[in-house]
Amino acid sequence: MCTCNNQSLPYEGDSRLTELLEEYKGQKGALIPLLQKTQSIFGYLPEPALRRIAESLKLPLSQVYGVATFYSQFRLKPQGRHVIKVCQGTACHVRGASRILDRLQRELNIKPGETTEDLRFTIEPVACLGACGLAPVMMVDDEAHGRLTPDVIPKILAKYA
């Protein structure tokens, strides 16, 4: 495969990525777990890292890129320190999820999918968090917040520096 473009990659020397690639070498179906773990190191998938993964798994970069853009979990741009997953599921929808999303957008002054300038928050609308009994729901990092009303949003956001 083409190796013309990887002479001075910023992640060339990143030992964490090197270790990961070593761990998954030769394993079947390694691409998605590798992308997941790479994203948990860098917070997103930097292009040089995608190139190294492609090379290590002996896959065309187009296939790696195809997988990285197919699944909603993967991000090709840096994300905020805290990711706010706002549930857009049916139960949340009929209980006013759109007003929660509106309020978040106004509080943080960003649109869904965007990250605040100070890299504090990213808003990520998601299909369903499966906590429908407490609709409407959002999750900040791995912490779920239920029975939301627009008024409680500022208080919740204040908890995350």
Add this chain to the structure above:
Amino acid sequence: MSTLKKINNFVELRQLREQLKKNYQESLSNEIKIIVGMGTCGIAAGANDVMKAIIDELQRRNINATVMQTGCIGMCAQEPIVEIIRPGEKRVTYGRISPADAKRLIEEHVLQGRIVEDLVVATFEEGHPDETNFYKQQRLVLRNCGHIDPEKIEDYIARDGYMALARVLEQMTPEEVIEEIKASGLRGRGGAGFLTGLKWSFAAKAPGDKKYVICNADEGDPGAFMDRSIMEGDPHSVLEGMLIGAYAIGADEGYIYVRAEYPLAIKRLRTALAQAEEMGLIGKNILGTDFSFTLHIKEGAGAFVCGEETALIASIEGKRGMPRPRPPFPATSGLWGKPTNINNVETWANVPIIIRNGAEWYASIGTETSKGTKVFALTGKVKNTGLVEVPMGITLREIIFDIGGGILKDKKFKAVQIGGPSGGCLPEEKLDLPVDYESLTRAGAIMGSGGLVVMDQNTCMVDVAKFFLNFTRAESCGKCTPCREGIQRMREILQNICKGKGTLEDLDRLETLANTIKDTALCGLGQTAPNPVLTTLRYFREEYEAHIRDKRCPAGICQDLLTYFIQPELCRGCTACVRVCPVGAISGEVRKPHVIDPEKCIKCGSCKETCRFSAIAVK
């Protein structure tokens, strides 16, 4: 955690169960138990703080009591839930507990033995059938949820866990296991409702020395969370089901494909797997037999279409999750081209129950064609949101009104959406329909995974149809044209209708498109995507027509068709609305009627919700 000892044979497993059962009975008569519901719903409602308050208070007062966590108890509306059992007394369930309430429970119930009546949800005799079968429920799959600590394999074994596996390995041939599952009448709990035993027999008969079993835990239907609750509350039941299935079809390796949005379920599955491996219940020569099995947990990466079995397999193989035409079915050519059997979480969790109690017993529950129980996620505008497990054949009315307690704020029932984005919206006149696969399909919906989203008079059915198309459009994998393009076009028509720009011909166009997509899309998701539109057109056509003809949204939801205004005769000038309006559209003097500037108003509805005098109206 205590170190677990390897179990080498059937005798050791039975001895361990007897010992654990005895320990449990003894603990009931010796110690006070405090149980906190720590499923995702419980934690989202604040269970962590309640747990902390309980532990702190016990320590501060130097009280000896066992505090344990459990998974989803099923009563989401009552979270956070705390249960207290004093030796020899009833199990008392308390709901909506705050950290301050928790301290009260310890002072009054734990210390003084006085039940705190105003916080009680229910009381049960420990061990009595009512304990798990409250209201009209029959909890088989959920029997352990809320009763065991899901992170302790000992709790599962004490309640007869892994006994079905022992029975199968000791007394049954693989063919007998398949016959037993066939005879039980169990059908897939995830979508189309295919007969599970028959599906197993295909993979068992397929030639090949290497076979796989997969658990589809990519519960993507918005409004469904039974699989999450089973994994969080009783993970070993899924493992045991898979072990039995693997033995039956001759597989020695399996995968659980679980969506990344369920971090707690993933954590508890990993814990369960590690414990089962440590005890030798998963691994080489299980319980001293020739049967070996390895299991992997794969995290999904966020794609609804991966609930479709061929797409799920592609995803495990590290590819984009796109479905492929069938045949060949996964039973003959599945993961890495090998015979593969896929069932979802709830289906697998049913397997140990059938083996333990027998197919005949299982087949006596339910209707002619739909056997056993089904877990439903009851959500939306209903009083008792939560998970309910009921025998097949019960009516929707019983679920929504008897178990669910009716509509929130006693408003009028309008529709129930069943089966997620592949399902449909059923109106009042369908409420007496018995819940089974055939009746639901005839009515235009599907059983699907069992999400029931209840809607009241304030829900706009056109908006709901649009909501589902937004979802399916975003989740369409893009492989086949009918789904990729067709859903986009249907959505555009609906958007126009919601803006008051629709025509009556649009309704015919919608129907034609919907039927074409149904007939021509590649996979089940595309073929069923038009269902929400078709059912709302069938049962709520007049609502579409109101949007088109009168440019009016009868439910008051479609923002482009609404104007907010203040009724001067009702307004007291309290200024509450001025303070909540996010765009400063409301003005007026204190104690005099206010007005809304329609130019500035973004129709968010905040003022209407805040007004204590119902002075704000929408037209």
